[in-house]
Amino acid sequence: MLKGRVGGIFYQLAALALAFGVVSLILVAVGASPAEAFRNIFAGSFGSMRKFAEVLVAFVPLLLVTAGLLVTFAAGLWNIGVEGQVVLGAIVTTWVYRIFLDSSLSPAFVILLAILGGLIGGALWAALAGVLKVFGGVNEIFGGLGLNFVATALTIYLIFGPWKRPGVASMSGTVPFSDEFSLPLLTNLRISPWALALALIGIVIVYFLLQGTYFGLRLKAVGRNFRAAYLLGIPTWQYSMYSFLICGALAGAAGAMQVAAVYHRLIPSISSGYGYLGLMVAMLINYQAVWAVPVALFFAALNIGSIQLPILMKLDSSLSGVLQGVLVLFVLLAAGIRQKFGRRVSS
Amino acid sequence: MTQETLLIGLAGVLASASPLIFAVIGETLSERAGVINLSMNGTILLAAMGGFAVAYNTNSILLGFLAGMLIGALVALIVAFAGITLQQSQVAVGFVLALTCRDLSYFLGNPYMGVPGPRLQAVPIPLLSELPLLGRLFFQHDVITYISFVAIFLAWAWIFRTRPGLMLQGIGEKPAAAYVRGANVNRMRYIYTVVGGALIGLAGPAFSLATRAGWMGTISGLDGFGWIALSITIFGGWNPLRGAFGAYLFALLQWLGLVLQPVLTQVPSQVLQVAPFPLMILTLLFVNIGNAEWVERALAAMPDSARRIFAKLLRAMRTSPPAALGVPFKRD
Numbered sequence: 001m002l003k004g005r006v007g008g009i010f011y012q013l014a015a016l017a018l019a020f021g022v023v024s025l026i027l028v029a030v031g032a033s034p035a036e037a038f039r040n041i042f043a044g045s046f047g048s049m050r051k052f053a054e055v056l057v058a059f060v061p062l063l064l065v066t067a068g069l070l071v072t073f074a075a076g077l078w079n080i081g082v083e084g085q086v087v088l089g090a091i092v093t094t095w096v097y098r099i100f101l102d103s104s105l106s107p108a109f110v111i112l113l114a115i116l117g118g119l120i121g122g123a124l125w126a127a128l129a130g131v132l133k134v135f136g137g138v139n140e141i142f143g144g145l146g147l148n149f150v151a152t153a154l155t156i157y158l159i160f161g162p163w164k165r166p167g168v169a170s171m172s173g174t175v176p177f178s179d180e181f182s183l184p185l186l187t188n189l190r191i192s193p194w195a196l197a198l199a200l201i202g203i204v205i206v207y208f209l210l211q212g213t214y215f216g217l218r219l220k221a222v223g224r225n226f227r228a229a230y231l232l233g234i235p236t237w238q239y240s241m242y243s244f245l246i247c248g249a250l251a252g253a254a255g256a257m258q259v260a261a262v263y264h265r266l267i268p269s270i271s272s273g274y275g276y277l278g279l280m281v282a283m284l285i286n287y288q289a290v291w292a293v294p295v296a297l298f299f300a301a302l303n304i305g306s307i308q309l310p311i312l313m314k315l316d317s318s319l320s321g322v323l324q325g326v327l328v329l330f331v332l333l334a335a336g337i338r339q340k341f342g343r344r345v346s347s
Numbered sequence: 348m349t350q351e352t353l354l355i356g357l358a359g360v361l362a363s364a365s366p367l368i369f370a371v372i373g374e375t376l377s378e379r380a381g382v383i384n385l386s387m388n389g390t391i392l393l394a395a396m397g398g399f400a401v402a403y404n405t406n407s408i409l410l411g412f413l414a415g416m417l418i419g420a421l422v423a424l425i426v427a428f429a430g431i432t433l434q435q436s437q438v439a440v441g442f443v444l445a446l447t448c449r450d451l452s453y454f455l456g457n458p459y460m461g462v463p464g465p466r467l468q469a470v471p472i473p474l475l476s477e478l479p480l481l482g483r484l485f486f487q488h489d490v491i492t493y494i495s496f497v498a499i500f501l502a503w504a505w506i507f508r509t510r511p512g513l514m515l516q517g518i519g520e521k522p523a524a525a526y527v528r529g530a531n532v533n534r535m536r537y538i539y540t541v542v543g544g545a546l547i548g549l550a551g552p553a554f555s556l557a558t559r560a561g562w563m564g565t566i567s568g569l570d571g572f573g574w575i576a577l578s579i580t581i582f583g584g585w586n587p588l589r590g591a592f593g594a595y596l597f598a599l600l601q602w603l604g605l606v607l608q609p610v611l612t613q614v615p616s617q618v619l620q621v622a623p624f625p626l627m628i629l630t631l632l633f634v635n636i637g638n639a640e641w642v643e644r645a646l647a648a649m650p651d652s653a654r655r656i657f658a659k660l661l662r663a664m665r666t667s668p669p670a671a672l673g674v675p676f677k678r679d
Contacts, residue, residue, distance in 0.1 A: 030455065078438055132628070137635035141385075141438070142581060145574045146628035157618045276446055283439055316564075318453040325447025329425075332440055336433025 011338045015330035022330075023323045032315055040312050041305035041320070051304065053189035056196060057262055058274075058300035061086065061254035063199040065278030066285075066292045067206040068250030073287045074210055075243035076223030081129040081144025083275030084151035085122040085248045089255025091155060092121025094266040097177055097259070098163070107180045115256045122252015123245045125151065130244035134237045148275075156268055163266065173267035183261040192261040199257075200293075202250050207289040209246075219243060251275065277303075277324070284328045286335070299324055354483045356602060362488050364591075364598035365495035366391070366553035370576035371583060371590040372502045373546030377423070379506060379585055380539035381519040381671045384426050385441025387547050388573025389448025394418040394551025395569055396456035399562045402552070403464040411465070412491070412552045419548015420541045422448060427540040431533050434675040449570065459562045466560040467491060491553050498546075502587035515539060519669030522676040532676045550576070578627045582634060584666030593630075600626065637665035 024034035045055050065082055072079035079085075096117035100110045125147065132143035160169045183192040210216040221229040222239045230236045258270050281299055285291035306320035370387060377384045384390075394415035402411025422444055430437035467489040476486040485496070506512040514535065517525035522532045554569055555562055575597060583590025608614075636642055642661065646654050 026451075026454070078442075080442070132632060135639055135641060136632045137638040138628070138631045139581075139635075142578055142631055143628060146578065146624050146631070149571065149574075149624035150628070153618050153624070157614075161614075279442065280446065283443065314457075316454045316457040318450040321450030322447060322454050325443055325450060328443045329440070329447060332435055332443065333429060333433065336429060336435040340433055 008338070011334040011342070012331060015334040016327065018330045019323065019327040022326050023319070026322065027315075027319075030315070032313055037309065037313060037315065037319065040309060041302060043305070044308045045301035045305035050189060053186070053191040055297070055301045055304045056191045058272075058303050059297050060191075060195045060199045060257050060261075061272070061274040062278055062281065062300050063292060063296040064202050064250050064254035064257070065274050066281045066296050067199075067203040067289070068247035068254075069278050069282040070206050070210065070287060070289050070292070071219070071250075072243045072247040073282055074216070074219050074223050075240055076226065077133075077240060077243060078141050079126070079129065079144060079244065079247050080141050080276075080279065081126065081147045082247065082251045082278060083271055083273070084144070084148035085125045085251035086255040086258070086271040086275050087148075087151040087155055088125035089118035089122035089252025090259045090266060090270040091151075091158065091255070092252070093118035093256040093259040094158075094163070094174060095121075097181065101177055101181065110181060111183060111260055115253070115260055118252045118256025118259070119249040120252065122250070122255060123248040126244040126248025126251065127241065130241045133244075134240055152268075155266060155270060159266060159268060171268055173263070174265045176263075176265040179264075181260075182264055183257075185261070190262070192257075195257045195261040198253060202253065203289060203292050206246075206250075210289060215242075280324055280328050284331055354480065356606065357599075358484050358487065360595065360598045360602050361484065362492045363558045363602070364594045365492045366550040366558060367572065367576050367579065367594040367597065368495040368499060368591055369553060370547050370550040370573065371579050371594055372498055372587050373419070373543040373549070374576060374580040375543075375583065375585050375587055375590055376502065376506075376515070376546070377540045377543030378580065378672055379515050379519045379669055380536045380543075381522065381669055381674065381676070382427060382430055382536055382540045383437045383441060383673050384423055384540060384544060384547065385438055385577070386422050386426055386444035386448060386573075387441075387576055388571065389445040389450075389452070390419050390422045390544065390547050391550045391554070391573045391576075392452040392567075392569055393422070393448040394548040395555035395567070396452040396459065396551070396562050398552030399464055399555040400456070400459055402556055403459065403462065406465065408465050408467055408556055411556050412549065415550075415552035416545040416548045418551070420545040423540045423544020423547070424537075426544070427537050430673075431536050431540075431675065434677075437673050445573065453564055456562050456564055460564045461561070464561060465556065467557040489557055491549075491557050495553075499587050499591040506587065516669075518676075519671055522671050522674075526676070536676070547573075547576075575624075575627070578631060581666065581668070582627070582630050584634065585669060597627070633664050634666045637661035638667060 020038075027034040027037050044051060046052055065086060068085075069079060069082060072082075093114045096114040097110065100113060103110070105113075129140055129144045129147055132138040133140045136143075159171075159173055163174045165175050183194045185192050210220070218229070218234050219239055219242070221232070221234060222236050226236055229239075254274060255270065258272070259266060263270065277299060281292065281296050285295050302320040302323060306317045309315040309317050309319060370391060374384060374387060397418045398411040398415035401414035402408050405411075425444060426437060426441055429435045429440040469487055469489050472486040472493075476482045478486065504512075506515060514525060514528075514530050517528070518530055518532045518535050526532050550572070554572075555567075559567070559569070561567075576594075579590055579593040579597060582593040646658055646661075649657065
């Protein structure tokens with residue numbers, strides 16, 4: 001057992017080294033110094049308290065999305081529509097804000113309602129992908145992708161249509177609401193401890209749901225073998241729908257945080273690709289909830305750390321995406337190589 | 348709208364669909380063999396950028412197109428290695444490649460942003476281009492559009508009218524049976540995935556050197572076409588003719604969105620541009636719903652006359668994927 005685990009770590013470290021090696025080669029090919037690039041990414045994410053707070057701002061939605069995806073993956077579903085579920089969470093949160101901004105309700109209560117709205121919005125959008133899958137026979141990957149585009153179109157329609165700023169509508173989004181309606185932030189930093197707490201609670205709940213409950217066990221049974229689970233009397237399609245609803249609610253929470261704690265309005269790219277990035281994190285951690293926090297933090301740091309690259313080194317900030325992608329790719333390939341050749345060597 | 352502008356518009360629709368046609372045919376071949384190449388969205392972007400960069404630096408459009416195909420083939424080779432040799436999830440590897448290649452195209456393409464580069468010119472075909480209506484529609488395009496017309500029929504004939512095509516259907520539907528009949532299933536799958544990948548890669552330069560010449564990074568507007576091509580492949584029921592119909596339908600809808608924009612002033616242009624997507628979901632629903640269990644039950648409960656009509660309707664629309672799609676083949 002121990003031998004197997006050490007072997008696994010060996011393959012993962014090899015994948016990590018290869019990924020950094022390949023990205024270094026790409027950097028050399030475009031005439032940039034890899035050491036300088038990695039140093040800048042590190043300094044841009046952990047260089048100061050303010051930068052680290054930015055990393056945490058990205059970490060919150062990423063962790064929430066990853067937590068949700070662990071549930072749909074457990075049920076054997078490829079919920080690629082998670083991106084749109086983040087967007088719908090943000091849309092409904094903004095909507096609830098707009099309804100109650102001028103009411104006599106206390107700001108704290110309005111914030112609570114808005115976040116709850118975001119959870120419901122994300123869950124309903126996920127339910128749509130679920131209904132398409134369960135009752136329409138539409139594979140969740142294709143239904144989800146289509147719904148992602150629809151969600152983005154809806155955002156843009158709202159920003160340029162019914163919710164446009166007085167005067168001129170623009171890509172900068174809807175009218176920001178005043179600070180008292182924001183989730184409280186730390187002094188001089190952009191991170192809200194409430195948002196951070198919500199994300200951590202989300203992953204803890206998912207961890208216990210999957211590891212320690214009968215529900216989680218049955219969900220995994222559905223994911224491993226749909227037919228066998230059905231024959232065992234597990235209400236399979238209901239479990240598929242539950243997993244969509246849970247994932248959608250967590251993705252919706254991510255969208256709600258983007259509105260309530262970060263942007264204070266709806267902007268066109270409100271989801272910032274965290275849905276797709278969450279899929280990468282979930283694959284990298286091999287769908288194990290325990291690793292979600294460190295890996296999501298690492299990915300968030302890469303994203304934030306590379307923002308300065310265009311200014312500092314005239315490199316495109318998509319370098320972080322390349323590094324993340326190559327890393328996940330090598331980890332997947334290493335797992336496959338280990339399964340195929342590793343066993344033969346040991347036996 | 349005069350007849351002339353309408354004709355020019357429709358001819359534009361045929362040309363602008365050509366990248367989608369290549370991508371759909373490539374994906375169809377790959378999936379017919381049993382391998383899902385989900386990397387398409389990233390592959391097309393990387394091939395568009397790479398093709399443009401090569402054509403720009405060598406001043407050869409032909410080399411640009413070849414570079415795009417090479418990129419597509421190499422990405423497909425990774426999918427094939429992971430999916431066939433290592434028997435890992437094709438969906439997982441394909442999705443990772445879709446994101447990685449996209450980001451890589453933005454990263455490497457940074458120096459080429461907005462640079463004016465070579466572009467394929469229209470070559471009217473002598474005599475045929477003089478035909479009334481048809482000449483304007485079909486015979487005043489660039490070479491890549493003509494190739495896209497031919498590719499549709501070649502791919503269709505290959506799959507449905509040749510012996511190797513029959514074998515191709517076999518390795519996607521019943522690989523064990525094809526193996527018994529002497530097919531080297533995994534080698535065939537490698538070949539079709541890589542050839543399909545090259546066709547998917549061809550879609551890139553078909554954008555960046557023809558229909559949407561140039562490279563504009565994130566604002567190229569190419570992000571998303573790969574996912575559309577994937578939906579069209581399913582809509583097309585893994586048949587090149589039906590897939591081509593889907594691609595033309597999509598291009599037509601996009602064109603209508605542009606044309607109708609001055610009429611529908613309340614609707615923001617960005618919304619009209621994505622109008623095909625909800626329609627795509629609906630069509631996917633229509634072609635798939637016949638596979639759902641509750642529909643069969645509902646049909647059984649109907650009176651005879653109604654059932655016959657609905658069953659016929661569903662069967663006409665229904666498509667189902669190759670039976671062994673995404674399933675690794677093991678000899679045992």
